[in-house]
Amino acid sequence: MTLDEAKQHLIQAWGTLGSSWGVSRTMAQVHALLLVSPVSMTTEDIMEALQISRGNVNMNVRDLMDWGIVRKVLKPGERKEFFEAEKDVWKIGMQIAKERKKRELEPILRALDQISIIEADITDPDVKQFAETIESLKKFASNTDKTLESIIKADESLFWGSFFKLFK
Amino acid sequence: MTLDEAKQHLIQAWGTLGSSWGVSRTMAQVHALLLVSPVSMTTEDIMEALQISRGNVNMNVRDLMDWGIVRKVLKPGERKEFFEAEKDVWKIGMQIAKERKKRELEPILRALDQISIIEADITDPDVKQFAETIESLKKFASNTDKTLESIIKADESLFWGSFFKLFK
DNA sequence: AAATATTTTCAAGAAATTTTGAAAGTTTAA
DNA sequence: TTAAACTTTCAAAATTTCTTGAAAATATTT
Numbered sequence: 001m002t003l004d005e006a007k008q009h010l011i012q013a014w015g016t017l018g019s020s021w022g023v024s025r026t027m028a029q030v031h032a033l034l035l036v037s038p039v040s041m042t043t044e045d046i047m048e049a050l051q052i053s054r055g056n057v058n059m060n061v062r063d064l065m066d067w068g069i070v071r072k073v074l075k076p077g078e079r080k081e082f083f084e085a086e087k088d089v090w091k092i093g094m095q096i097a098k099e100r101k102k103r104e105l106e107p108i109l110r111a112l113d114q115i116s117i118i119e120a121d122i123t124d125p126d127v128k129q130f131a132e133t134i135e136s137l138k139k140f141a142s143n144t145d146k147t148l149e150s151i152i153k154a155d156e157s158l159f160w161g162s163f164f165k166l167f168k
Numbered sequence: 169m170t171l172d173e174a175k176q177h178l179i180q181a182w183g184t185l186g187s188s189w190g191v192s193r194t195m196a197q198v199h200a201l202l203l204v205s206p207v208s209m210t211t212e213d214i215m216e217a218l219q220i221s222r223g224n225v226n227m228n229v230r231d232l233m234d235w236g237i238v239r240k241v242l243k244p245g246e247r248k249e250f251f252e253a254e255k256d257v258w259k260i261g262m263q264i265a266k267e268r269k270k271r272e273l274e275p276i277l278r279a280l281d282q283i284s285i286i287e288a289d290i291t292d293p294d295v296k297q298f299a300e301t302i303e304s305l306k307k308f309a310s311n312t313d314k315t316l317e318s319i320i321k322a323d324e325s326l327f328w329g330s331f332f333k334l335f336k
Numbered sequence: 337a338a339a340t341a342t343t344t345t346c347a348a349g350a351a352a353t354t355t356t357g358a359a360a361g362t363t364t365a366a
Numbered sequence: 367t368t369a370a371a372c373t374t375t376c377a378a379a380a381t382t383t384c385t386t387g388a389a390a391a392t393a394t395t396t
Contacts, residue, residue: 003295006285010302013279020272022190024384036301038294043343053386058344079341079394089304093312104188111181117174126206127171133204134178136257144261192354211373221356226374247364247371
Protein backbone atom coordinates (compact mmCIF):
# COMPACT_ATOMS: atom_id res chain seq x y z
CA MET A 1 0.00 0.00 0.00
CA THR A 2 1.42 3.38 -0.98
CA LEU A 3 0.96 6.49 1.14
CA ASP A 4 -1.75 7.82 -1.16
CA GLU A 5 -3.58 4.51 -1.20
CA ALA A 6 -3.43 4.36 2.59
CA LYS A 7 -4.81 7.90 2.86
CA GLN A 8 -7.55 7.07 0.40
CA HIS A 9 -8.39 4.04 2.50
CA LEU A 10 -8.67 6.07 5.68
CA ILE A 11 -10.81 8.74 4.00
CA GLN A 12 -13.20 6.13 2.66
CA ALA A 13 -13.39 4.24 5.95
CA TRP A 14 -13.93 7.44 7.91
CA GLY A 15 -16.73 8.40 5.54
CA THR A 16 -18.49 5.07 5.92
CA LEU A 17 -18.16 5.07 9.68
CA GLY A 18 -19.29 8.70 9.82
CA SER A 19 -22.84 7.70 8.97
CA SER A 20 -23.06 5.30 11.91
CA TRP A 21 -21.89 8.19 14.07
CA GLY A 22 -24.65 10.46 12.83
CA VAL A 23 -22.24 12.58 10.79
CA SER A 24 -22.65 12.96 7.06
CA ARG A 25 -20.29 10.93 4.92
CA THR A 26 -18.85 13.97 3.20
CA MET A 27 -18.20 15.84 6.42
CA ALA A 28 -16.31 12.84 7.78
CA GLN A 29 -14.32 12.59 4.55
CA VAL A 30 -13.36 16.25 4.59
CA HIS A 31 -12.24 15.81 8.17
CA ALA A 32 -10.17 12.71 7.36
CA LEU A 33 -8.63 14.45 4.36
CA LEU A 34 -7.49 17.40 6.46
CA LEU A 35 -6.40 15.09 9.25
CA VAL A 36 -3.93 13.23 7.05
CA SER A 37 -2.81 16.23 5.07
CA PRO A 38 0.60 17.45 6.22
CA VAL A 39 -0.23 20.92 4.89
CA SER A 40 -3.30 23.11 5.12
CA MET A 41 -5.66 23.04 2.13
CA THR A 42 -7.79 25.51 0.21
CA THR A 43 -11.42 25.00 -0.78
CA GLU A 44 -10.24 24.12 -4.27
CA ASP A 45 -7.77 21.52 -3.01
CA ILE A 46 -10.59 19.81 -1.15
CA MET A 47 -12.98 20.03 -4.13
CA GLU A 48 -10.33 18.42 -6.28
CA ALA A 49 -9.36 15.72 -3.78
CA LEU A 50 -12.90 14.57 -2.97
CA GLN A 51 -14.57 15.52 -6.28
CA ILE A 52 -17.29 17.58 -4.66
CA SER A 53 -18.70 21.04 -5.35
CA ARG A 54 -17.56 24.35 -3.95
CA GLY A 55 -20.75 24.89 -1.97
CA ASN A 56 -20.48 21.47 -0.47
CA VAL A 57 -16.90 22.03 0.67
CA ASN A 58 -17.80 25.41 2.10
CA MET A 59 -20.70 23.99 4.05
CA ASN A 60 -18.84 21.02 5.48
CA VAL A 61 -15.72 22.96 6.37
CA ARG A 62 -17.89 25.44 8.21
CA ASP A 63 -19.60 22.65 10.14
CA LEU A 64 -16.23 21.18 11.07
CA MET A 65 -15.15 24.59 12.34
CA ASP A 66 -18.36 24.75 14.41
CA TRP A 67 -17.33 21.45 15.95
CA GLY A 68 -13.98 23.06 16.76
CA ILE A 69 -11.87 20.40 15.04
CA VAL A 70 -10.87 22.32 11.90
CA ARG A 71 -9.57 25.85 11.73
CA LYS A 72 -9.02 28.55 9.16
CA VAL A 73 -5.43 29.55 8.51
CA LEU A 74 -4.55 32.78 6.78
CA LYS A 75 -1.26 32.79 4.96
CA PRO A 76 0.52 36.12 4.52
CA GLY A 77 0.59 37.10 0.89
CA GLU A 78 -2.23 34.67 -0.02
CA ARG A 79 -5.80 35.76 -0.66
CA LYS A 80 -7.30 32.32 -0.36
CA GLU A 81 -8.27 30.79 2.96
CA PHE A 82 -6.54 27.61 4.05
CA PHE A 83 -7.95 24.97 6.38
CA GLU A 84 -6.26 22.55 8.70
CA ALA A 85 -7.50 19.91 11.14
CA GLU A 86 -6.57 19.61 14.79
CA LYS A 87 -3.98 16.82 14.77
CA ASP A 88 -3.97 15.89 18.44
CA VAL A 89 -6.33 12.94 18.71
CA TRP A 90 -7.03 13.47 22.40
CA LYS A 91 -8.02 17.07 21.74
CA ILE A 92 -10.29 15.97 18.91
CA GLY A 93 -11.97 13.46 21.20
CA MET A 94 -12.41 16.05 23.95
CA GLN A 95 -13.80 18.60 21.55
CA ILE A 96 -16.31 16.09 20.18
CA ALA A 97 -17.33 15.06 23.71
CA LYS A 98 -17.84 18.71 24.60
CA GLU A 99 -19.97 19.42 21.56
CA ARG A 100 -22.04 16.27 21.89
CA LYS A 101 -22.72 17.13 25.50
CA LYS A 102 -23.96 20.53 24.38
CA ARG A 103 -25.93 19.31 21.37
CA GLU A 104 -27.40 16.07 22.71
CA LEU A 105 -27.38 15.91 26.48
CA GLU A 106 -28.42 19.46 27.25
CA PRO A 107 -31.50 19.37 24.99
CA ILE A 108 -32.61 16.17 26.73
CA LEU A 109 -32.32 17.83 30.12
CA ARG A 110 -34.27 20.83 28.90
CA ALA A 111 -36.99 18.63 27.40
CA LEU A 112 -37.33 16.61 30.60
CA ASP A 113 -37.60 19.76 32.70
CA GLN A 114 -40.46 21.00 30.56
CA ILE A 115 -42.54 17.96 31.40
CA SER A 116 -44.57 18.65 34.47
CA ILE A 117 -47.63 16.78 35.58
CA ILE A 118 -48.45 18.99 38.54
CA GLU A 119 -52.10 19.09 37.54
CA ALA A 120 -52.47 15.35 37.46
CA ASP A 121 -53.84 13.18 40.21
CA ILE A 122 -50.84 11.92 42.15
CA THR A 123 -52.77 9.05 43.66
CA ASP A 124 -53.14 7.50 40.20
CA PRO A 125 -50.49 4.73 40.04
CA ASP A 126 -49.92 5.38 36.33
CA VAL A 127 -49.11 9.01 37.09
CA LYS A 128 -46.76 7.91 39.80
CA GLN A 129 -44.97 5.49 37.54
CA PHE A 130 -44.63 8.09 34.79
CA ALA A 131 -43.26 10.61 37.25
CA GLU A 132 -40.70 8.08 38.40
CA THR A 133 -39.61 7.31 34.85
CA ILE A 134 -39.11 11.01 34.13
CA GLU A 135 -37.27 11.41 37.41
CA SER A 136 -34.84 8.59 36.70
CA LEU A 137 -34.27 9.82 33.15
CA LYS A 138 -33.42 13.22 34.60
CA LYS A 139 -31.05 11.75 37.14
CA PHE A 140 -29.33 9.60 34.56
CA ALA A 141 -28.95 12.45 32.08
CA SER A 142 -27.69 14.95 34.62
CA ASN A 143 -25.29 12.40 36.01
CA THR A 144 -23.84 11.73 32.59
CA ASP A 145 -23.69 15.47 32.00
CA LYS A 146 -21.80 16.08 35.22
CA THR A 147 -19.38 13.24 34.59
CA LEU A 148 -18.55 14.56 31.13
CA GLU A 149 -18.28 18.08 32.50
CA SER A 150 -15.73 17.00 35.08
CA ILE A 151 -13.66 15.08 32.53
CA ILE A 152 -13.64 18.14 30.28
CA LYS A 153 -12.76 20.43 33.17
CA ALA A 154 -10.02 18.10 34.36
CA ASP A 155 -8.60 17.93 30.87
CA GLU A 156 -8.62 21.67 30.49
CA SER A 157 -6.66 22.18 33.70
CA LEU A 158 -4.39 19.17 33.27
CA PHE A 159 -3.52 20.22 29.77
CA TRP A 160 0.15 19.30 30.28
CA GLY A 161 -0.52 16.39 32.63
CA SER A 162 0.30 12.74 32.31
CA PHE A 163 -3.19 11.61 31.38
CA PHE A 164 -2.89 13.50 28.15
CA LYS A 165 0.45 11.90 27.31
CA LEU A 166 -1.08 8.42 27.26
CA PHE A 167 -2.55 9.13 23.88
CA LYS A 168 0.49 10.70 22.22
CA MET B 169 -50.52 19.13 31.92
CA THR B 170 -52.45 15.86 32.00
CA LEU B 171 -50.74 12.48 32.03
CA ASP B 172 -51.48 11.91 28.37
CA GLU B 173 -50.24 15.35 27.40
CA ALA B 174 -47.06 14.76 29.35
CA LYS B 175 -46.52 11.41 27.65
CA GLN B 176 -47.16 12.97 24.26
CA HIS B 177 -44.61 15.63 25.12
CA LEU B 178 -41.96 13.07 26.01
CA ILE B 179 -42.64 11.02 22.87
CA GLN B 180 -42.29 14.09 20.67
CA ALA B 181 -39.16 15.31 22.41
CA TRP B 182 -37.57 11.87 22.27
CA GLY B 183 -38.32 11.67 18.55
CA THR B 184 -36.74 15.04 17.83
CA LEU B 185 -33.69 14.27 19.91
CA GLY B 186 -33.41 10.84 18.33
CA SER B 187 -32.26 12.33 15.05
CA SER B 188 -29.35 14.13 16.69
CA TRP B 189 -28.41 10.76 18.16
CA GLY B 190 -28.37 9.11 14.76
CA VAL B 191 -31.55 7.17 15.50
CA SER B 192 -34.60 7.55 13.32
CA ARG B 193 -37.38 9.71 14.71
CA THR B 194 -39.93 6.92 14.58
CA MET B 195 -37.71 4.42 16.32
CA ALA B 196 -37.12 6.89 19.15
CA GLN B 197 -40.86 7.54 19.38
CA VAL B 198 -41.73 3.86 19.55
CA HIS B 199 -39.16 3.49 22.29
CA ALA B 200 -40.53 6.44 24.26
CA LEU B 201 -44.08 5.15 23.86
CA LEU B 202 -43.18 1.74 25.29
CA LEU B 203 -41.06 3.36 27.97
CA VAL B 204 -43.95 5.33 29.40
CA SER B 205 -46.56 2.67 28.87
CA PRO B 206 -47.42 0.90 32.13
CA VAL B 207 -48.54 -2.15 30.14
CA SER B 208 -47.07 -4.01 27.19
CA MET B 209 -48.44 -3.11 23.76
CA THR B 210 -49.33 -4.91 20.56
CA THR B 211 -48.33 -3.85 17.06
CA GLU B 212 -51.81 -2.44 16.60
CA ASP B 213 -51.65 -0.40 19.80
CA ILE B 214 -48.45 1.19 18.56
CA MET B 215 -49.85 1.81 15.05
CA GLU B 216 -52.82 3.53 16.63
CA ALA B 217 -50.85 5.58 19.15
CA LEU B 218 -48.27 6.90 16.70
CA GLN B 219 -50.38 6.79 13.54
CA ILE B 220 -47.89 4.77 11.55
CA SER B 221 -48.18 1.69 9.37
CA ARG B 222 -47.94 -1.92 10.40
CA GLY B 223 -44.70 -2.51 8.49
CA ASN B 224 -43.14 0.51 10.08
CA VAL B 225 -44.01 -0.64 13.59
CA ASN B 226 -42.73 -4.12 12.87
CA MET B 227 -39.43 -2.82 11.58
CA ASN B 228 -38.78 -0.38 14.39
CA VAL B 229 -39.79 -2.78 17.13
CA ARG B 230 -37.42 -5.32 15.67
CA ASP B 231 -34.59 -2.78 15.62
CA LEU B 232 -35.29 -1.89 19.23
CA MET B 233 -35.13 -5.57 20.13
CA ASP B 234 -31.77 -5.80 18.32
CA TRP B 235 -30.59 -2.97 20.55
CA GLY B 236 -31.75 -5.06 23.50
CA ILE B 237 -33.96 -2.36 25.01
CA VAL B 238 -37.36 -3.72 24.04
CA ARG B 239 -38.56 -7.28 24.41
CA LYS B 240 -41.35 -9.47 23.17
CA VAL B 241 -43.80 -10.71 25.77
CA LEU B 242 -46.09 -13.63 25.11
CA LYS B 243 -49.28 -13.66 27.11
CA PRO B 244 -50.90 -17.01 27.80
CA GLY B 245 -54.16 -17.31 25.96
CA GLU B 246 -53.30 -14.42 23.59
CA ARG B 247 -52.26 -14.95 20.00
CA LYS B 248 -50.85 -11.48 19.50
CA GLU B 249 -47.33 -10.53 20.48
CA PHE B 250 -46.88 -7.83 23.07
CA PHE B 251 -43.88 -5.55 23.44
CA GLU B 252 -42.44 -3.82 26.45
CA ALA B 253 -39.44 -1.59 27.02
CA GLU B 254 -36.74 -2.11 29.60
CA LYS B 255 -37.69 0.32 32.36
CA ASP B 256 -34.44 0.50 34.29
CA VAL B 257 -32.70 3.59 32.94
CA TRP B 258 -29.25 2.43 33.99
CA LYS B 259 -29.75 -0.83 32.12
CA ILE B 260 -30.92 1.05 29.04
CA GLY B 261 -27.81 3.22 29.17
CA MET B 262 -25.54 0.21 29.59
CA GLN B 263 -27.20 -1.65 26.76
CA ILE B 264 -26.83 1.33 24.44
CA ALA B 265 -23.18 1.76 25.44
CA LYS B 266 -22.57 -1.92 24.73
CA GLU B 267 -24.21 -1.78 21.31
CA ARG B 268 -22.54 1.46 20.28
CA LYS B 269 -19.20 0.01 21.25
CA LYS B 270 -19.91 -2.95 19.00
CA ARG B 271 -21.37 -0.98 16.11
CA GLU B 272 -19.17 2.11 16.11
CA LEU B 273 -15.91 1.56 17.93
CA GLU B 274 -15.11 -1.93 16.73
CA PRO B 275 -15.49 -1.08 13.03
CA ILE B 276 -13.10 1.83 13.53
CA LEU B 277 -10.51 -0.45 15.06
CA ARG B 278 -10.92 -2.93 12.23
CA ALA B 279 -10.61 -0.20 9.60
CA LEU B 280 -7.48 1.21 11.20
CA ASP B 281 -5.86 -2.21 11.36
CA GLN B 282 -6.40 -2.70 7.65
CA ILE B 283 -4.32 0.33 6.84
CA SER B 284 -0.73 -0.70 6.41
CA ILE B 285 1.94 1.29 4.69
CA ILE B 286 4.65 -1.36 4.92
CA GLU B 287 5.59 -0.84 1.29
CA ALA B 288 6.17 2.85 1.67
CA ASP B 289 9.48 4.57 2.23
CA ILE B 290 9.75 5.10 5.97
CA THR B 291 12.34 7.82 5.57
CA ASP B 292 9.71 10.05 3.90
CA PRO B 293 8.57 12.50 6.61
CA ASP B 294 5.01 12.49 5.22
CA VAL B 295 4.84 8.72 5.59
CA LYS B 296 6.13 9.03 9.11
CA GLN B 297 3.53 11.63 10.03
CA PHE B 298 0.73 9.57 8.52
CA ALA B 299 1.87 6.47 10.39
CA GLU B 300 1.87 8.45 13.63
CA THR B 301 -1.64 9.75 13.01
CA ILE B 302 -2.92 6.20 12.40
CA GLU B 303 -1.07 5.00 15.46
CA SER B 304 -2.59 7.60 17.77
CA LEU B 305 -6.05 7.01 16.34
CA LYS B 306 -5.61 3.32 17.12
CA LYS B 307 -4.45 4.02 20.64
CA PHE B 308 -7.29 6.40 21.29
CA ALA B 309 -9.92 4.04 19.91
CA SER B 310 -8.62 0.99 21.73
CA ASN B 311 -8.34 2.94 24.95
CA THR B 312 -11.93 4.09 24.68
CA ASP B 313 -12.93 0.53 23.83
CA LYS B 314 -11.17 -0.88 26.87
CA THR B 315 -12.61 1.74 29.18
CA LEU B 316 -16.14 0.97 28.01
CA GLU B 317 -15.46 -2.74 28.23
CA SER B 318 -14.41 -2.46 31.85
CA ILE B 319 -17.46 -0.38 32.76
CA ILE B 320 -19.70 -2.96 31.12
CA LYS B 321 -17.88 -5.85 32.79
CA ALA B 322 -18.09 -4.15 36.18
CA ASP B 323 -21.81 -3.64 35.70
CA GLU B 324 -22.35 -7.24 34.63
CA SER B 325 -20.50 -8.61 37.62
CA LEU B 326 -22.75 -6.51 39.84
CA PHE B 327 -25.70 -8.12 38.11
CA TRP B 328 -24.38 -11.67 38.51
CA GLY B 329 -23.52 -10.87 42.11
CA SER B 330 -27.09 -10.01 42.94
CA PHE B 331 -28.37 -12.77 40.70
CA PHE B 332 -26.57 -15.47 42.65
CA LYS B 333 -27.72 -14.01 45.93
CA LEU B 334 -31.23 -15.00 44.93
CA PHE B 335 -30.29 -18.64 45.38
CA LYS B 336 -28.61 -18.35 48.71
C1' DA C 337 -14.13 53.68 -7.44
C1' DA C 338 -13.73 49.93 -10.43
C1' DA C 339 -11.99 45.58 -11.37
C1' DT C 340 -10.81 41.23 -9.65
C1' DA C 341 -10.58 37.45 -6.47
C1' DT C 342 -12.76 34.80 -3.19
C1' DT C 343 -16.46 33.18 -0.19
C1' DT C 344 -21.28 32.43 0.89
C1' DT C 345 -25.99 31.55 -0.10
C1' DC C 346 -29.82 29.11 -1.74
C1' DA C 347 -33.27 27.19 -5.03
C1' DA C 348 -33.55 23.28 -7.62
C1' DG C 349 -32.05 18.62 -8.53
C1' DA C 350 -30.06 14.19 -6.85
C1' DA C 351 -29.50 10.81 -3.55
C1' DA C 352 -30.48 8.46 0.56
C1' DT C 353 -33.64 7.15 3.94
C1' DT C 354 -38.09 6.16 5.71
C1' DT C 355 -42.78 4.72 5.22
C1' DT C 356 -46.57 2.39 3.29
C1' DG C 357 -49.63 -1.37 2.30
C1' DA C 358 -50.66 -5.32 0.22
C1' DA C 359 -48.95 -9.94 -0.65
C1' DA C 360 -46.43 -13.76 1.14
C1' DG C 361 -45.19 -16.32 5.05
C1' DT C 362 -46.10 -18.36 9.74
C1' DT C 363 -48.41 -19.96 13.54
C1' DT C 364 -52.39 -21.48 16.03
C1' DA C 365 -57.06 -23.34 16.75
C1' DA C 366 -60.70 -26.12 15.43
C1' DT D 367 -55.93 -30.28 7.23
C1' DT D 368 -57.98 -26.06 6.68
C1' DA D 369 -59.11 -21.57 7.92
C1' DA D 370 -58.30 -17.70 10.52
C1' DA D 371 -55.10 -14.74 13.08
C1' DC D 372 -51.15 -12.72 13.05
C1' DT D 373 -46.28 -11.34 11.49
C1' DT D 374 -42.90 -10.36 8.06
C1' DT D 375 -41.28 -8.80 3.70
C1' DC D 376 -40.39 -5.71 0.07
C1' DA D 377 -41.23 -2.77 -4.11
C1' DA D 378 -42.97 1.56 -4.82
C1' DA D 379 -44.11 6.19 -2.94
C1' DA D 380 -43.17 9.82 0.24
C1' DT D 381 -40.13 12.36 2.78
C1' DT D 382 -35.87 14.05 4.28
C1' DT D 383 -31.20 15.12 3.63
C1' DC D 384 -27.37 16.25 0.72
C1' DT D 385 -25.27 18.31 -3.31
C1' DT D 386 -24.76 21.33 -7.05
C1' DG D 387 -23.70 25.50 -9.41
C1' DA D 388 -24.56 29.92 -10.49
C1' DA D 389 -25.72 34.36 -8.51
C1' DA D 390 -25.09 37.44 -4.64
C1' DA D 391 -22.17 39.09 -1.19
C1' DT D 392 -17.78 40.28 0.58
C1' DA D 393 -12.99 41.36 0.50
C1' DT D 394 -8.78 42.86 -1.75
C1' DT D 395 -6.02 45.11 -5.13
C1' DT D 396 -5.14 48.57 -8.58
